[in-house]
Amino acid sequence: xxxxxxxxxxxxxxxxxxxxxxxxxxxxxxxxxxxxxxxxxxxxxxxxxxxxxxxxxxxxxxxxxxxxxxxxxxxxxxxxxxxxxxxxxxxxxxxxxxxxxxxxxxxxxxxxxxxxxxxxxxxxxxxxxxxxxxxxxxxxxxxxxxxxxxxxxxxxxxxxxxxxxxxxxxxxxxxxxxxxxxxxxxxxxxxxxxxxxxxxxxxxxxxxxxxxxxxxxxxxxxxxxxxxxxxxxxxxxxxxxxxxxxxxxxxxxxxxxxxxxxxxxxxxxxxxxxxxxxxxxxxxxxxxxxxxxxxxxxxxxxxxxxxxxxxxxxxxxxxxxxxxxxxxxxxxxxxxxxxxxxxxxxxxxxxxxxxxxxxxxxxxxxxxxxxxxxxxxxxxxxxx
Ligand SMILES: NC(=O)c1ccc[n+]([C@@H]2O[C@H](COP(=O)([O-])OP(=O)(O)OC[C@H]3O[C@@H](n4cnc5c(N)ncnc54)[C@H](O)[C@@H]3O)[C@@H](O)[C@H]2O)c1
Ligand SMILES: [Zn+2]
Numbered sequence: 001x002x003x004x005x006x007x008x009x010x011x012x013x014x015x016x017x018x019x020x021x022x023x024x025x026x027x028x029x030x031x032x033x034x035x036x037x038x039x040x041x042x043x044x045x046x047x048x049x050x051x052x053x054x055x056x057x058x059x060x061x062x063x064x065x066x067x068x069x070x071x072x073x074x075x076x077x078x079x080x081x082x083x084x085x086x087x088x089x090x091x092x093x094x095x096x097x098x099x100x101x102x103x104x105x106x107x108x109x110x111x112x113x114x115x116x117x118x119x120x121x122x123x124x125x126x127x128x129x130x131x132x133x134x135x136x137x138x139x140x141x142x143x144x145x146x147x148x149x150x151x152x153x154x155x156x157x158x159x160x161x162x163x164x165x166x167x168x169x170x171x172x173x174x175x176x177x178x179x180x181x182x183x184x185x186x187x188x189x190x191x192x193x194x195x196x197x198x199x200x201x202x203x204x205x206x207x208x209x210x211x212x213x214x215x216x217x218x219x220x221x222x223x224x225x226x227x228x229x230x231x232x233x234x235x236x237x238x239x240x241x242x243x244x245x246x247x248x249x250x251x252x253x254x255x256x257x258x259x260x261x262x263x264x265x266x267x268x269x270x271x272x273x274x275x276x277x278x279x280x281x282x283x284x285x286x287x288x289x290x291x292x293x294x295x296x297x298x299x300x301x302x303x304x305x306x307x308x309x310x311x312x313x314x315x316x317x318x319x320x321x322x323x324x325x326x327x328x329x330x331x332x333x334x335x336x337x338x339x340x341x342x343x344x345x346x347x348x349x350x351x352x353x354x355x356x357x358x359x360x361x362x363x364x365x366x367x368x369x370x371x372x373x374x375x376x377x378x379x380x381x382x383x384x
Contacts, residue, residue, distance in 0.1 A: 001208075001209055001210060002206065002207050002208060002209045002257075003209065004209025004210050004211045004212065004256055005211070005256060006211040006252075006255075006256055007148065007166055007169055007255050007256070008146070008169070008252060008255075009135070009145065009146060009169055009170040009171065009172065009173045010170070010171040010172060011025075011171070011172050011173070012172075012173040012174075012175065012248070013172075013173070013174045013175070013176075014174075014175040014176070014244075014245065017176075018174045018175060018176040019050050019051060019054055019136070019174055019176045019178065019179075020054060021174060022051060022054035022055060022057075022058065022093070022134070022174070023054055023055075023057045023058035025134055025172050026055070026058040026060050026091065027058060029091060029132055031058075031060050031090060031091040032060065032061075032090050032091075033060070033061055033062070033063075033087065033088060033089045033090055033091070034055060034060055034061070034062035034063070034089055034091050034092070034093055035062070035063060035065055035084045035087055035089035035091070035092050035093070035104075035107065035131075036048075036051070036052070036055070036062045036063065036064045036065065036093050036094075036095070037065050037066070037068075037080070037084075037092060037093070037094040037095070037096065037100050037101075037103060037104040037107070038064065038065075038066040038068075038094070038095045038096050038100055039066050039068045039069070039070065039096055039097075039099060039100050040066060040067075041070070041096075041097075042066070042095055042096045042097075042100065042138055043064075043066050045138075045182065047095060047096075047138050047179055048064070048095060050178065051093065051095050051136060055093070060091075062093070063087045063089070065080055065083050065084055065087075067079070067080065067083075068080050068099060068100060068103055069099075070097070070099045070276070071099050071151075071153060071160070071270060071274070071276065071277060072099060072103060072152060072153065073152060073153040073154070073155055074117045074118055074121060074152040074153070074154060074161075075117075077102075077103045077106055077117050077150075077152050078116055078117045078118070080103050080107065081103070081106055081107045081110045081116075081117065084107045084110075084111070085110070085111055089131065090131060090132075091131060091132055091133075091134070092104050092107055092108050092131050092132070092133045092134070093133075093134045093136070094133065094134070094135050094136065095136045095138060095179070096136075096137070096138050096139075097137070097138055097139035097141065097142065097187075097191065098139065098141065098142030098144040098151070098191075098277065100138075101135050101137060101142070101144040101145055102142075102144055102149070102150035102151055102152070103150070104133060104135070105133065105135075105144070105150045105168040105170070106120070106150045106152075106163070106168070107131070108129060108130065108131045108132070108133045108167075108168060109127035109128060109129055109130065109165065109167055109168055110127075110130070111130035111131055112128070112130060114126075117152065117163075120163045120165075121152070121154065121161055121163060124163045124164055124165045125165065127163075127165040127167050127168065128167060129167040129168075132171040132172070133170045133171050133172070134170070134171065134172040134173070134174065135170040135172070135173050135174075136173075136174045136176070136179060137173075137175065137179065137180075137244070137247070137248075138179045138180060138183070139180065139183060139187060139188075139191040139247075140180050140183075140188070140191060140192060140195060140230075140240070140243040140244045140246070140247040141180075141191050141192075141194065141195055141243075141244070141247035141248075141251075142191065142194055142195075142247070142251070142277070143195060143198055143247050143248060143249075143250045143251020143252070143253075143254055144251065145170055145173045145175075145248060145251060146169075146170070146173070146248050146249075146251030146252045146254070146255060147169070147251045147254050147255050148164055148165055148166040148167070148168050148169045148255060149162045149163070149164050149168070149254070150162070150163045150168055151163075151277075153270065153271050153274075154271065155271070157271065157356070158268060158271045158272035158352070158356055159267050159268055159271035159272075159356055159359070159360070160267040160268075160270040160271045160277070161267070161271075162362070169255070173248070175244050175245065175248055177237060177240050177241040177244055179244075180240050180243070180244050181234075181237065181240060182234070183240075185231050185232070188230060188231040188243075189227075189231045189278075189282075189334035189335070189336055190276050190277075190278030190279045190282060190336060191247070191278045192223065192227045192230065192231060192243055192247075192278070192334070193227075193278050193281060193282040193285065193330070193331060193334065193336065194247075194277055194278035194281050194282075195219065195223055195243070195246055195247035195250045196220070196223045196224075196227065196250075196285070196327065196330065197259070197262050197263065197281040197282075197285050198216075198219070198247075198250035198251065198253060198254050198259060199216045199217075199219040199220040199223060199246070199249075199250045199253060200216075200220060200262075200285070200289065200303075200327070201258075201259040201260040201261075201262055201263065201366075202215075202216040202250065202253035202254055202256075202257040202258065202259065203216040203217060203220065203253070203257075203299060203303055204260065204289075204292060204296040204299050204300065204368055205257045205258050205259070205260050205366040205367070205368070206260075206365070206366050206367070206368055207256075207257045207258045207366050208257045208299075209256060209257060211256045212252075212253045212256035212257030213253075215249040215250070215252040215253040215256070216249075216250065216253035216257065217303060217306045217307075218246070218249050219246040219247070219249035219250040219253060220246075220303055220306070220307055221306060221307040222242045222243070222245065222246035222249075223243065223246045223250075224307050224326060224330070225242075225307075226238075226239035226240075226242040226243055226246070227239075227243060227330055227334070228330065228333050228334070230242070230243045231334055257366075258362075258363065258366045259363055259366065260288075260292070260363055260364075260366045260367040260368070261288045261291070261292065261363070261364055261367040261369075261371050261379075262281055262284050262285050262288045262289070263281065263360075263363050264357055264360035264362075264363035264364045264367070264371075265284050265288065265353075265357040265360075265376060265379060265380065266280040266281045266283075266284050267356070267357070267360050267363075268352075268353050268356035268357050268360075269283075269284075269340070269343075269345075269353075271356070272349075272352075272353075272356070273340075273343050273344065273345055275340075275343050279336055279337065282331050282334075282336040283336070283337060283338065283339065283340065283383050284379070284383065285327060285331065286324060286327055286328045286331060287379050287382045287383060288379060289324050289327060290324060291369065291371075291375060291378075291379055292367065292368060292369050293320055293321075293324060294369065295368040295369035296320070296368050296369070297316055297317060297320045298316060298320075299368075300319065300320035300323045300324065301316040301317075301319035301320045301323075303323055304319035304320070304322055304323045305319065307323075308322075338383070339383045339384065340383050340384055341384070345384060346384070347384060349384075350377060350380055350381065350384065351377075353376075353380050354373050354376045354377050354380060355373075357376050357380070358371075358373050358376055
């Protein structure tokens with residue numbers, strides 16, 4: 001078992017009325033000026049009304065910063081950070097999916113002229129915390145509210161790149177199901193499979209340890225039993241709540257363990273073809289887990305026992321196969337594209353994809369089965 005460490009946000013609120021904690025949090029930090037991070041999708045979905053009314057109750061002035069595209073480049077993230085610097089906020093509230101939360105996390109360590117997002121790409125250790133943060137996720141999800149990671153696109157490398165520094169871990173998190181209740185099915189499906197990938201990858205990572213196992217397994221159990229209903233049924237509040245908790249747990253698992261080859265091979269698909277993070281992971285999840293299976297059989301069988309109960313009729317190989325079968329069933333059910341054709345990716349793109357994917361060594365090193373360039377080529381070929 002690997003060495004484990006557990007780093008968590010300072011305080012996490014969940015359950016009915018969790019958003020009402022906003023004034024309490026602002027008061028206990030004696031906040032004078034808030035930078036409220038969001039994006040147009042979040043604003044248009046009406047998701048800012050309750051957070052803003054709670055901010056107004058506290059009487060603390062705020063400035064809304066929501067000019068952010070989904071999955072921003074580091075230049076687009078820097079633009080929002082610069083706007084944040086101008087307003088001299090002493091506290092950041094972020095309401096959104098991973099794109100908003102990651103940008104807000106970057107801003108919390110960038111209220112300085114000493115370095116910028118580009119410098120953090122080269123040396124994430126530079127990050128010093130300047131502003132406390134409250135993260136309110138609206139997707140379930142990236143788990144960004146739990147992690148020390150911020151992911152930005154780097155167009156010149158045609159990659160998504162993760163900036164990792166524990167100073168970016170949120171000080172406060174509010175998990176309120178009201179924020180994910182009306183998420184459109186396509187977004188719920190893609191972001192839900194991202195959380196599923198986090199849980200499976202963290203449990204089958206070389207860095208898996210007792211702490212990450214606890215969170216990854218519980219996330220996996222919740223997701224396997226609730227993802228379809230949470231996406232299909234607008235009224236399925238219990239399942240949506242469970243997905244929200246699961247995506248947070250999977251984020252904690254990332255912090256303690258790490259994702260593996262699914263995320264590594266997915267990064268070029270986001271960076272070059274702008275395929276949404278959850279969608280590219282969904283396309284790669286089953287093919288990579290089939291590749292990983294011989295090295296992860298025991299772990300997948302243990303996960304099966306945890307999620308479905310021990311079944312003496314099934315041996316290790318059968319349980320492991322059943323776990324991968326269940327993942328494939330979920331991806332099919334949620335109508336996520338099964339391959340890359342509709343995104344304009346062709347065989348001509350294969351070699352650049354292999355080269356870029358093999359460059360994501362930070363995550364490939366976590367994969368229990370070593371991945372060669374030929375293996376990456378074979379995996380991409382299956383989805384072209
Ligand atoms: N920091 C981490 O640990 C981590 C982990 C995984 C992924 N990520 C990153 O997070 C980003 C993706 O985040 P995401 O998958 O949450 O999507 P997103 O934040 O990019 O949002 C996708 C779209 O959904 C809209 N949206 C969000 N919540 C909504 C809601 N409740 N109702 C209606 N519309 C809503 C947004 O406005 C946006 O248009 C990527 O950049 C990815 O690389 C970060
Ligand atoms: Zn992810």
